Amino acid sequence: MRLAKYLAERGVSSRRGAERLIAEGRVRLAGAVVRDPALEVSDGAPVTVDGRPVGRRPPRLLYMVNKPIGVLSTAADPFGRPTVVDLVPSPHRLYPVGRLDMDSSGLLLLTNDGELAYRLTHPSFAVPRRYLVEVANPPLREAALARLRRGVLLEDGPTAPAKVRRLDEKRFEIELREGRNRQVRRMSAAVGHPVRSLKRVAFGPLRLGRLAPGRYRALSPGEVAALLALTAGKKRPTGGR
Numbered sequence: 001m002r003l004a005k006y007l008a009e010r011g012v013s014s015r016r017g018a019e020r021l022i023a024e025g026r027v028r029l030a031g032a033v034v035r036d037p038a039l040e041v042s043d044g045a046p047v048t049v050d051g052r053p054v055g056r057r058p059p060r061l062l063y064m065v066n067k068p069i070g071v072l073s074t075a076a077d078p079f080g081r082p083t084v085v086d087l088v089p090s091p092h093r094l095y096p097v098g099r100l101d102m103d104s105s106g107l108l109l110l111t112n113d114g115e116l117a118y119r120l121t122h123p124s125f126a127v128p129r130r131y132l133v134e135v136a137n138p139p140l141r142e143a144a145l146a147r148l149r150r151g152v153l154l155e156d157g158p159t160a161p162a163k164v165r166r167l168d169e170k171r172f173e174i175e176l177r178e179g180r181n182r183q184v185r186r187m188s189a190a191v192g193h194p195v196r197s198l199k200r201v202a203f204g205p206l207r208l209g210r211l212a213p214g215r216y217r218a219l220s221p222g223e224v225a226a227l228l229a230l231t232a233g234k235k236r237p238t239g240g241r
Contacts (some may be wrong), residue, residue: 003027003047008114011058011093012049015118026050026173061108062224063088064206068213073099073108084108088216097121097203101182106131106200107208110216119231120204125134126177127230130202135193138170144191145172152190156180159187173201204230 001009005174007018007027019037021027027034028048031042041047047054065084067073072083075095085094090109097109098121111117120127145166149157163175174184185195201208211217220225 001041001043003029003034003039003041005115006041006045006047007049007054008118009057010054012054013110014114015022015091015094017077017233018095018114019096020051021122034063034080036071058092058147060116060224061090061092061094061110061112062116062217062227063217064208064211064219065110065216066208066211066213067105067108069103070104071214072102073151075078084110089212091215098179100200101185104198104200105213106198107203107206107211108200109203109206114233116228120227121179124240125231127204128175128177128202129200129204130173130175130177132167132171132199132201133184133195134197136196138167140166140172140193142166144193147191148174148187152187153212154180154186154190159183162187170196173178 003022006014006020007013007021007178008015011016013021013129019143022037025033025035026049029039030046065087067084070082071087072081073096074083075085075093077083088094092112094110094112095114095117097111097117100108101108109117109120119125143224145164148162148164159180160176160178167173174187176183180186184198188195206219206223
């Protein structure tokens, strides 16, 4: 197993976080610093991070959180601001699967399985996310929604076509399979409808349902199996995101 994946599956950090630890020279194998995240290691290899042995793979944990506005989608914040990890008490290290902007709310997953988090967020796996959008300048124009369905040109390139459903004169739902920074807000603004509020209501097969803001719940075995099925049998990308 590749070293970065080895660390991620043992809850040390996300896969990208593991790559950073390795690049910073904080990971050793049999006492020697390792800087190659693709180095093959066997189960039970004498790997340490910051001098601490990497333990056995912990049980996989997956939680759904309804992230409130004003809470960061990070594991920690140097300025002491509230994070989604603060919402879920756990003896295991958890980190978010992807992110939601501070001024957005809704469904966010937390896990200790860095490899699964990587697969669920990497664009090559095209996991769908659905958002409820309220615009600042109704009424919604059908021509604008049609542009979202076809894809719009942003400063970082054209977006893929999206599924869009109009709910009323000021609200619509949009489903994306990309994960660019503030993508929904930028797409909506690009068609003349700046966003007033944004809430993620679905991630893959999961639905936020009636989970209250700031609350969390563990995923059921069936929900975990459905998430795993999203990436089962697909080749893991070797390049960057």
